[in-house]
Amino acid sequence: MTRFEITILGCGSAMPTTLHNPTSQLVNLNEKLFMIDCGEGTQLQLRRYKARLNKLHSIFISHLHGDHLFGLPGLLATLALLGRTGDLHIYAHKEVELFLNPFLKYFGNQFPYKIIVIHLDPLHHQLIFENNAIRVFSFPLKHRIPTNGFRFEEKERPRHIKREMIDFYNIPLSKINEIKMGADFETSDGKLVENEILTTPPAPPRSYAYCSDTAYYPEMVPYIKGADLLYHEATYAETEHVRAKDTFHSTTRQAAEIARMANVKRLLIGHFSSRYNELDKLLNEACAVFPDTELADEGMKIVL
Template sequence: MKLTILGCYAATPRTLTNPTAQVLEIRNRLFLIDCGEGTQVQLRKNKIKFSKINHIFISHLHGDHLYGLIGTISTFSLLGRTTDLHIYGPKGIKELILLQLKLTESWTTYSLFFHELESKESEVIFEDAKVIVKTIPLKHRVYTNGYLFQEKPAERKLNVEAVQYYNVHVAYYQKIKNGGNVTLDDGTVIENEKLTFDPEPAKSYAFCSDTVYNEEVIPIIANTDVLYHESTFLDSEARLAEKTLHSTAREAATIALKANVKQLILGHYSTRYDGLEPFKKEAEQVFPNVLLADDGLSFDL
């Protein structure tokens, strides 16, 4: 699992900073999370293949999380894309995108599927053989969701020496990797634990931006491996955070602590501050394992 930060600053793009967008890679799948202005440029800079992105998750309909979407969709067409593209986001996102495509006469060369969200309860919105994605209802000025990405448990690893020792036929290998026992010709049952090794633990990633401090997310993201949580302000501007329904670095760290996550990544910084280190210092007073997101950074989770 790998996370690439394309943009992690609040409000508007600037010369050296970009609004929210990131790519999460899970077992050869690429998920684009939010799509602020300039996202497609950042994809190119970070050498991420457009063709591998088949699912886009939009947290809410504010410009710094959305205004890059129509450009990205259009560029996919210009590149001759034929693969389906699925877009998940608040109700209204379909109308917004289709109106732009209609008025510019820029219909796509591929099929667009919109999955519009309205529920204020956490729900599963995507699932395949390897990954499951759930919403994380957030509290912001408009309807907003974060997203929880969870790997499904991998197959068990075959112990080649053991299967050879017990003379297990190759036809049983897939059954063994799926966790099954094997019965030999003489009736002897070989338990799976003797034939396999445990797989790597399944990993999880939670994306929470934008939101006021909200403890209702804690049961949803509990024990997550990595949490990205917005930290628009420092404590010195806590009143402004409350007024605009954003969070401080200290509040993000408090959520991480109470949810018992393993790692916290801060982002969505207001550009009023000179440098990011104060965000880390403030958060570490509450939660020890803090990383700072920044445009172009990648994290191997």
């Protein structure tokens, strides 16, 4: 099974604290690193948790608030110092260029790599990246400015052909890929051997959904349905539901309700307000609705 791992680099909200870094995560998919958001200090977190920066494939910015973006210039400069030459794709709303262009004009003319910005659609569900193994989708969230969530998912893998069946039926090498893709096999004497006899099913494809920042927004449920892991912001305790509504954030209970409606396997809550020094209350409120809930924490690694 290929690697599918999420590392939490930061899970705090807008106000800086000594307890949590601003938002950033790494998704390791088959040894390619995809960064989600890049709050201030993210590159120090990358060093702290020994991430291999030469494996960084792309960066996904959910929205253009500073706690999700202010670490980007420093990281881009560090990649240049490390001698990166391959193109770097940044997926973000088109206004990100108002932030990046002055920096790149002043500092980036000597960068040894090219930065390619791909604009996110803030209104529609969209496939934004695909290779032979994975797909990445973006979808709209509900916040004060255009904001997108992301879903990373494996493609369905070929079936596993049984070694003993290859020998027993003298299956030629040229037929193996067809059988892995579901074809039956006809022997030299005309006997048809069904695929289910020759193969075993692959492991189910895994998926990870990321939703931060957002108000309570049931409209996102179809886009995250059945995910193996959902990260959903839970900025406030339920007692602060009025403030959550006013600031277009979610409470712990609301995050858990979304997880329940989407029938995800596990829920990870984060983007904690700086007002909370202890997080047990937040966890207990979420677990009352969706028991399989965990608190995000810097350095946490979750293997799917």
